[in-house]
């Protein structure tokens with residue numbers, strides 16, 4: 001089995017690559033990644049000498065290159081994670097999200113279809129998506145696999161569009177596909193622009209913690225290793241044409257989560273109780289900010305027996321430990337050009 005994993009140098013992709021190489025030593029994994037600001041080969045140092053691992057630097061938006069890559073390697077399966085993934089960046093630069101997330105996905109679908117050419121037995125295109133395609137909930141209810149799409153940010157609109165193309169290739173050409181829509185991930189190697197690693201980084205540096213609006217938006221948080229485990233189950237035992245929601249049954253308002261993180265960090269850094277909470281700074285709300293995401297993952301539990309393996313407290317403590325033990329990683333990815341992004345993003349906030 002030769003699997004193409006796209007976006008393998010990013011946060012979730014690097015965990016998926018590590019999981020598949022570790023659990024299936026007979027598989028060959030090719031990691032295709034453009035190495036944007038979010039892609040970092042240091043995330044895969046521990047697997048790069050594995051003889052079954054290959055890295056290709058390339059852009060999924062380049063259709064000719066993608067067709068040639070598929071023609072050369074004739075992959076048996078694709079696990080597609082490459083994407084622009086940050087909502088705030090999508091508000092600044094929506095076109096990049098269309099190019100990578102929509103055009104990039106269609107290029108991969110096209111190449112898989114051309115290469116497999118109707119001989120679909122044993123083949124699979126696995127598309128990794130987000131719960132954000134379903135839009136925003138009030139205080140009640142959860143997203144199920146049949147919740148109508150209602151994206152609000154350029155990021156979620158681009159992911160929704162890519163999901164529709166994946167289904168269209170299944171319905172029109174019979175391409176074997178599965179889609180999973182997952183809630184917010186956290187864990188090691190996450191780029192410090194997303195809430196948890198950004199705040200871990202700022203707390204360690206005693207910098208302000210910019211809480212959008214009143215901090216009352218709700219997210220469901222899942223440990224990234226459990227996402228990789230779910231992808232494994234769906235990849236091997238899911239049904240073609242189906243969608244699976246993945247979530248942690250673990251809802252937090254941002255402000256409660258931030259306070260918990262502050263308490264954990266104070267303890268681990270030997271700071272006086274309450275010291276980090278003083279860094280909380282309420283800033284202008286994100287435009288179009290979805291109020292609440294909550295995932296009903298009962299289909300995945302019922303059909304494929306998947307449940308999260310750790311509690312949030314365990315996963316979060318382990319995540320904080322990783323970032324504190326890998327401060328050089330944080331310094332590297334937040335240095336230089338990245339600073340300009342920070343300055344622009346948080347100007348006036």
Ligand code: NAD
Nearest residue numbers: 007009010011012034035036038039059060082083085185
């Ligand atoms: P990330 O930003 O950390 O990594 C994305 C990776 O894709 C990077 O390595 C980047 O270099 C690569 N990439 C971007 N554009 C590319 C292009 N045009 N060609 C080739 N490579 C390109 O993102 P992540 O958080 O690991 O998310 C991975 C996937 O999971 C995305 O599809 C995202 O929509 C989805 N997802 C993320 C979350 C989350 O909480 N982070 C939740 C649900 C779903």
Ligand code: TYD
Nearest residue numbers: 087184193194195196210211212217219254
């Ligand atoms: P984020 O990690 O960007 O994930 P998403 O927007 O995809 O859910 O943000 C999680 C929540 O935290 C979201 O409600 C926005 C909020 N947030 C802040 O309050 N401050 C910040 O600096 C960031 C990055 C996010």
